[in-house]
Amino acid sequence: MKFESTDGYVATEDLTLAVNAAITLERPLLVKGEPGTGKTELARQVSAGLGLPMIEWHVKSTTRAQQGLYEYDAVSRLRDSQLGDARVHDVRNYIRRGKLWEAFERDDRCVLLIDEIDKADIEFPNDLLQELDRMEFHVYETGETVRARQRPIVIITSNNEKELPDAFLRRCFFHYIRFPDMETMKKIVEVHHPGIKSQLLTAALTQFYELREQQGLKKKPSTSEVLDWLKLLLAEDLSAEDLKRDGAAALPRLHGALLKNEQDVHLFERLAFMARRQG
Template sequence: MQFQGTKEYVATDDLKVAVNAAVTLERPLLVKGEPGTGKTELAKQVAGALGLRMIEWNVKSTTRAQQGLYEYDAVSRLRDSQLGDARVNDVKNYIRKGKLWEAFEAGEKVVLLIDEIDKADIEFPNDLLQELDKMEFHVYETGEMVKAKHRPIMIITSNNEKELPDAFLRRCFFHYIRFPDAQTMKKIVEVHHPGIKDSLLTAALTQFYEIRETQGLKKKPSTSEVIDWLKLLLAEDLSPEDIARDGADALPKLHGALLKNEQDVHLFERLAFMARGRR
């Protein structure tokens, strides 16, 4: 199995190497990078390119590692026992399988995405060490051992909101998706907006990277946001001259697609005010 990117996803050479190395080593691929750099989409594209089914586990701040294995619904069993339901005689009726169990029992190799692992409690990654190593876990209520029939391709994403434990990192192959340079970004845009005029694309990307490099910016616009911005520019049929900025108007056209908080909007308004004052 070799991942070479897809028509819908521009993968750099080092990202292809990382994916294929993780597959060869049979280790989880831990992918970090700015929000909007295509970490989640990578798992979908790997699954599509290799012809595998994808199982997605979206992690939240309240997610516990045990939920990925299974959950035992003791409350429902107690209620059913009070009602005289015959289902209570088999504890398996109250075991809810998690995403890891689903991936382990699959009859074929699958891609398992554990998305935004850094959102959960710091102990969450440590609680999965045994399962990542041995690809098995014990179900205490039934006494059964669940083992992976086929070791899944695991892709784990993180937005770097918190540090992950060293013991967990040792079990992963790591890759950081750097923010695309202008040439790579042009290829990405071409996938989403084929045939876009080069003059408009060059003007828009020049402005986009200038905005990202503005000192004091709280949230830099991401790849997904520039894609949305260009969609709006095309819908409004704007020309490179239409989107040009000067000192008196530092805010970009349709800036709501790029600037996502009032602090950054005020920053560009202040820059415009200062530019007018120097005239």
């Protein structure tokens, strides 16, 4: 079982090595990188590329680790007991299975995505240490132990908003997705916008990388944002000539797809104003 780039995803050599190393070691793959660099999409493409079903667990700030295992609905059981419902005699009727339980009980191997783990409380990763390591957990209400029938391929993403505990990191295979260089980005664009004119692509990406490298930028545009920008350029039928700016610091065409806060827009407006004065 070996992962490679798919028709819909350009994976660099070091990324494919990381995925395959995690599969070989049977350890979770912890993927970090800038937002919009394809961390979540990687899990979906691993699922598609290996022909395995996928289970997605999207973590929020309110998510608790226990929710990934199961939740016991004591309130519903109490209400049913007051109404004389016969269901109350079997506690299993009030246990909701979580994403890890779903992955563990499958007869076939699957890909389990734990998306944006750093959004949750700092104790969240620690609370999953044993379950991800041993691939089993205990259900206290029923006294049963749930063990993985087939060890899932676990991919965990993080935007680096919080530091993860050392004990958790020790159990993972780590990979940082670097922002793609110009040549890799051209391959990515070709996947999403096949047949795009080379002159337009070169002019657009040149502007894009110049914008990303601008000092003082609060939020650098990501891969997903440049793809959206190119989609707009193609929809407007713009050419490489149309992208020429009045001065190197002027705002690019349809910049709302790239700049996502007023501070960065004001920064480029000031730079454009200074460039015009100097001109």
